[in-house]
Amino acid sequence: MSLLEIKNLTAGIEGKEILKGLSLSVGAGEVHALMGPNGSGKSTLANVLAGRPRYEVTGGSVTYEGRNLLEMAPEARAREGVFLAMQYPVEIPGVNNTYFLKAALNAMRKHRGEEELDAIEFLQLARQKMKVVGFDESFMNRGVNEGFSGGEKKRNEIFQMAVLDPKLAILDETDSGLDIDALRIVAEGVNTLRSEKHAVLVITHYQRLLQYLVPDFVHVLSNGRIVKSGGKELAEELEQKGYEWLETEVATAR
Amino acid sequence: MKTAVETAVLQRLRQAGAERFKALGWPTTRIEEWKYTSLAALAKMQWSAAIPGGEAPVLTNSMVGVAAVEMLFVNGHFHSMQGEPPRGISVSNLAAAADSDVVEQHLGRYADLERSAMTALNAANIEDGAVIVAGERVPFEGFIHLIFAGSGDGVWSHPRNLIVAGRGSQLTVVESFVGTGAYFTNSVTEIVAADGAVVDHYKIGCESATAYHVGSVHYHQERASSVTSRNVVAGGALVRNDITGILAGEGASLTLEGLFVITGQQHADNHTLIDHVSPRCESHEIYKGILDESARGIFDGRIIVRPNAQKTVSRQENRNLLLSEKAVVDSKPTLEIHNDDVKCNHGSTIGQLDEEAMFYLRSRGIDEEDARTLLVLAFASELVNRMKIEPVREQVRRALFRQMPERLPEQREKGR
Numbered sequence A: 001m002s003l004l005e006i007k008n009l010t011a012g013i014e015g016k017e018i019l020k021g022l023s024l025s026v027g028a029g030e031v032h033a034l035m036g037p038n039g040s041g042k043s044t045l046a047n048v049l050a051g052r053p054r055y056e057v058t059g060g061s062v063t064y065e066g067r068n069l070l071e072m073a074p075e076a077r078a079r080e081g082v083f084l085a086m087q088y089p090v091e092i093p094g095v096n097n098t099y100f101l102k103a104a105l106n107a108m109r110k111h112r113g114e115e116e117l118d119a120i121e122f123l124q125l126a127r128q129k130m131k132v133v134g135f136d137e138s139f140m141n142r143g144v145n146e147g148f149s150g151g152e153k154k155r156n157e158i159f160q161m162a163v164l165d166p167k168l169a170i171l172d173e174t175d176s177g178l179d180i181d182a183l184r185i186v187a188e189g190v191n192t193l194r195s196e197k198h199a200v201l202v203i204t205h206y207q208r209l210l211q212y213l214v215p216d217f218v219h220v221l222s223n224g225r226i227v228k229s230g231g232k233e234l235a236e237e238l239e240q241k242g243y244e245w246l247e248t249e250v251a252t253a254r
Numbered sequence B: 001m002k003t004a005v006e007t008a009v010l011q012r013l014r015q016a017g018a019e020r021f022k023a024l025g026w027p028t029t030r031i032e033e034w035k036y037t038s039l040a041a042l043a044k045m046q047w048s049a050a051i052p053g054g055e056a057p058v059l060t061n062s063m064v065g066v067a068a069v070e071m072l073f074v075n076g077h078f079h080s081m082q083g084e085p086p087r088g089i090s091v092s093n094l095a096a097a098a099d100s101d102v103v104e105q106h107l108g109r110y111a112d113l114e115r116s117a118m119t120a121l122n123a124a125n126i127e128d129g130a131v132i133v134a135g136e137r138v139p140f141e142g143f144i145h146l147i148f149a150g151s152g153d154g155v156w157s158h159p160r161n162l163i164v165a166g167r168g169s170q171l172t173v174v175e176s177f178v179g180t181g182a183y184f185t186n187s188v189t190e191i192v193a194a195d196g197a198v199v200d201h202y203k204i205g206c207e208s209a210t211a212y213h214v215g216s217v218h219y220h221q222e223r224a225s226s227v228t229s230r231n232v233v234a235g236g237a238l239v240r241n242d243i244t245g246i247l248a249g250e251g252a253s254l255t256l257e258g259l260f261v262i263t264g265q266q267h268a269d270n271h272t273l274i275d276h277v278s279p280r281c282e283s284h285e286i287y288k289g290i291l292d293e294s295a296r297g298i299f300d301g302r303i304i305v306r307p308n309a310q311k312t313v314s315r316q317e318n319r320n321l322l323l324s325e326k327a328v329v330d331s332k333p334t335l336e337i338h339n340d341d342v343k344c345n346h347g348s349t350i351g352q353l354d355e356e357a358m359f360y361l362r363s364r365g366i367d368e369e370d371a372r373t374l375l376v377l378a379f380a381s382e383l384v385n386r387m388k389i390e391p392v393r394e395q396v397r398r399a400l401f402r403q404m405p406e407r408l409p410e411q412r413e414k415g416r
Helices: A042-050 A074-079 A097-111 A118-131 A137-141 A150-166 A181-191 A231-239 A244-253 B008-024 B040-044 B101-106 B117-124 B353-362 B368-384 B390-403 B409-415
Strands: A006-013 A018-027 A031-035 A055-063 A082-085 A092-096 A167-174 A198-205 A217-222 A227-230 B069-074 B079-085 B087-092 B130-134 B144-151 B155-157 B160-165 B168-180 B186-195 B197-203 B212-221 B226-233 B238-248 B255-260 B268-274 B282-291 B296-304 B311-322 B328-337 B341-352
Touching: A006 A042, A018 A031, A018 A042, A018 A055, A018 A227, A031 A042, A031 A231, A031 B311, A042 A074, A042 A167, A042 A198, A074 A082, A074 A097, A074 B353, A082 A150, A082 B255, A092 A097, A092 B168, A092 B353, A097 A118, A097 A137, A097 A217, A097 B368, A118 A137, A118 A150, A118 A181, A118 B101, A150 A181, A181 A198, A217 A231, A217 B008, A227 B186, A231 A244, A231 B186, B008 B117, B008 B197, B069 B087, B079 B087, B101 B160, B117 B160, B117 B186, B117 B212, B130 B144, B130 B168, B144 B186, B144 B282, B160 B168, B160 B197, B160 B296, B168 B186, B186 B197, B197 B212, B197 B238, B197 B390, B212 B226, B226 B238, B226 B268, B238 B255, B255 B268, B255 B296, B255 B368, B255 B390, B268 B282, B268 B311, B282 B296, B282 B328, B282 B368, B296 B311, B296 B341, B311 B328, B328 B341
Parallel strands: A031 A198, A031 A217, A082 A167, A167 A198, B069 B144, B130 B160, B144 B168, B155 B186, B160 B186, B168 B197, B186 B212, B197 B226, B212 B238, B226 B255, B238 B268, B255 B282, B268 B296, B282 B311, B296 B328, B311 B341
Antiparallel strands: A006 A018, A006 A055, A217 A227, B069 B079, B087 B130
């Protein structure tokens, strides 16, 4: 059984349908890349999976570990191991980064029936994960993403992911706006998460992240549907030819 | 403790206050400054003063041991004083210090009973309060805590405080208002900052849920003095604060920070007035409101820049968070600028919790109620964190939790 099973999903925002019958199956241990031009529905899928308000699902189903994901509140999804690294992480001044992440981790541990971590135990874990993403400890004492640069915000997302250790990580254009060093760090962060228990769905416009983060499967999203799936070589093909040849191919096939 | 000294100053004030209140009567909503706040319910009541010497209430906000001096007033009567002021600082109750030069010189000079009926009412019933004086160039690092406890239905009190910070001195005073029952506190505090003095003043309002509180604070600032005013409203059925700062001397600076956290049927009206009289003064004001259920809040902030007050810098901000559809807040910032050489800006916002921030927290596993708690606290924390005294910060946080039991379920136990 797949970890995540999306069947014929239709969804949109403010009455506009963006996903038009998307199907995708992600198994534990797999890294999937979802590529596609702007407006193809990549971010909509990420937001629907995380349960962002205002997104409406109009048809189809999403099953996660055999359960209906769409019925679950965002926090319930998170506690079951779904993590969305956001494209535009919000700044929350006044909510301390350390406090926030400790509260998040302990909410999950409590949910799993595990002992909550105290401040010292949490800090030990956090320090260990900070090294992975090259995240400076001084960031921990600031407000959540407060005054962070674009790259720092993305790193914080990966850092949170490393601490929360999700079963299914969804990276929504985490590579956009990153320089090459940051890109490498993000990729390394994701790579450390790679195991037979974890699945990763990397949503990206460009192929460059996939040089460091080699996917098992590549899917091309166009106009709300997956129009082509393949191995990692598909990403390279897209990089060379762009998305247009695919759209032509799909149109011819119809 | 000295017995009350009846002096000409107090007698004069009492008489003038009584006459003036008789002429003005209780303020009504027909007066612009009282447009949103009706005292009709108070005016109808038969209030009486409590008999002195009652039992001390159980205090949860005592800072004995942390504060250099803590004074307790019960229903307006001086009850006790603990701790010793350091050299150069004098702390006494008004009844005992009524014949001092400081009282003679300053009492009633800044709180104008001609213009304000409630100040006149306070003067008419003047009984006791704190008199705190910092000598010239005395740098007092600690703080003095004044507790005004009200108790009993139908009991009123009219605390009257005078705080004088001498040239180049440094002084911190915390006023706390607490109590049980449907009492009425009508306080007036006059604060003078002489040349170069630095004054931190806190007014922490945690009156009982059925109590009325009307209070004014008057800051009078001389040359290059610096005053920080922190005003917290986290209690009371009806609260009205009038905070006035007169920047009388050149180069003075004033910071007004206010936080009102109200719920149920609570009504909190904060009026502030900053008067830039002299050149090169600065004022920075931020007031924040958090309103839940059917609470009613008002921020009326007036800034006057006089013709002589060139090179004035003034910033004013009022931000309000509405947690319920029934909560109402009125925000009324007013700038009156009478010269061209000024830098002033002001802004006002009324909003709900940020949806994006809520989703972000929830997407990390934090449930909706806890996420709401975090964001409400975050909104308040900007001001709470700037309070320099840790036990005061802690008291304000606790008051915040008490005010929001429905919204802050996880924190409720810790808040008690």
